[in-house]
Amino acid sequence: xxxxxxxxxxxxxxxxxxxxIVDLGSxxxxxxxxxxxxxxxxxxxxxxxVAGRPQRWDLEHEAHxxxxxxxxxLGGWWQIDLxxxxxxxxx
Amino acid sequence: xxxxxxxVVVLDDVQLLRREPIxxxxxxxxxxxxxxxxxxxxxxxxxxxxxxVVELAGEDSPELIxxxxxxxxxxxxxxxxxPMPQRHEPYLDATVxxxxxxxxxxxxxxxxRAPMDLCQQIDSFNWCIGQDDHQVDVQVASGVLxxxxxxxxxxxxxx
Numbered sequence: 001x002x003x004x005x006x007x008x009x010x011x012x013x014x015x016x017x018x019x020x021i022v023d024l025g026s027x028x029x030x031x032x033x034x035x036x037x038x039x040x041x042x043x044x045x046x047x048x049x050v051a052g053r054p055q056r057w058d059l060e061h062e063a064h065x066x067x068x069x070x071x072x073x074l075g076g077w078w079q080i081d082l083x084x085x086x087x088x089x090x091x
Numbered sequence: 092x093x094x095x096x097x098x099v100v101v102l103d104d105v106q107l108l109r110r111e112p113i114x115x116x117x118x119x120x121x122x123x124x125x126x127x128x129x130x131x132x133x134x135x136x137x138x139x140x141x142x143x144v145v146e147l148a149g150e151d152s153p154e155l156i157x158x159x160x161x162x163x164x165x166x167x168x169x170x171x172x173x174p175m176p177q178r179h180e181p182y183l184d185a186t187v188x189x190x191x192x193x194x195x196x197x198x199x200x201x202x203x204r205a206p207m208d209l210c211q212q213i214d215s216f217n218w219c220i221g222q223d224d225h226q227v228d229v230q231v232a233s234g235v236l237x238x239x240x241x242x243x244x245x246x247x248x249x250x
Contacts, residue, residue, distance in 0.1 A: 013099055013140060015200035019120040020133055020140035024160075024180055028169040036166040044160065044180075046118055048103050048194070051111040067247070074243045075093035 006035075006055035007045040008063035008085050021046060050086060061085045092245050094238045098220060098227050099198040102236055102249060106191045113192040115144065115185045122181055126207045128154030131183055139203045143210035143218070144185050147193040147231060156184045195231060 005026075013021035024044045029037040035054060038044035042054045049055075061084045070076035092100045105113050119133035119140070126132075129152060132141045146152040159179040169175050185194060197210040199220045210220045216232040227240040234250035 009103075011099075011101065013198055013200070015097065015140060016138045018135040018138040020135060020138065020200065021198070022118050022120045024118060027175060028171075029166075029175075030168075030170040033166055037162070038160050043116075044118070046116060048105055049114045049116065050105065050107065069245075073095065074245065075095040075098075077092035077245050077247050079247065 004057070005040055005045065006042050006057040006085070007047065008055055008057070009048065009080050009082050010046045012046070048082070048086070053086070055082075056085045092236065092238050092247060094227060094240050094245055095242060097200040098238065098240060099196075099200075100229055100236070100238050101194075101196040101198075102231065103192070103194040103196075104249065105193070108190075110188060110190050112186055112188050115194045115196070117142070117144070117183045117196070119181060119183065123157065123183060124207065125155060125157055125183070128152070130208055130210065131155060132207055134203045137203060139201050139205060141199045141201060141205060141207065141209035143197045143208075143212075144183070145195050145212070146185060146187050147195055148191050149187055149189060153185045153187050156186070158182050158184060193231075195229075197229060199227075 012023050024039050027039045034040040042049055063085050064081045066079045066081050068078035103115055120135045121133050123131045123133045129145050130143050132139055159181050161177055162175050167175055197220055199209050212218050216230055218229040220227040230237045234248055235246055236249045237246045
């Protein structure tokens, strides 16, 4: 899922319409400092984090689904490559 | 990987250029019960999620650490300047320090009376989830993740 938060690779789990592993959603944080609020940042999402560095979430650094399969009777699986959005920028 | 009707398996693979802290975080839908070091369960309106989180690349899998979020000054006011009420949502972290990590997270949706340790490790490569006729086998070996249950099997290349 992605709702303009740095949440690439995150999953949620719902069972019998109950939220069991969740996204924390959005709160009315100031847009200017959004990344300082955990509802927006990588801190508030179900994902891998390296050394506390936030995920990048601009269009040039999107994650990519590399493989997937789905079946109505069996379920599904997918692989997501997060290298682009988690790698350090060159400075 | 989602195996119907009630199993979710997540494999997170990380490879770095140097040793750094690598953290996997899960936000349960309510205050979790924790069976240290690797298991937790959350119950939401009579629906339970049993889980196990282990790390496979290192020698010792880290224990789960429970934390709660909090807004901290000066970032504790909303966009029109009102103080934001603290919510203290819980989260569970598993953290390793290394150049690589492989976290395996096993989830099973069921009833609250199901045993806490619904996910059991069989050996270094195999786990089982559930009991009796509803047992699901999970294998991580030879470049393949496979999840096998009463309804079928999912297999995925992982290397």
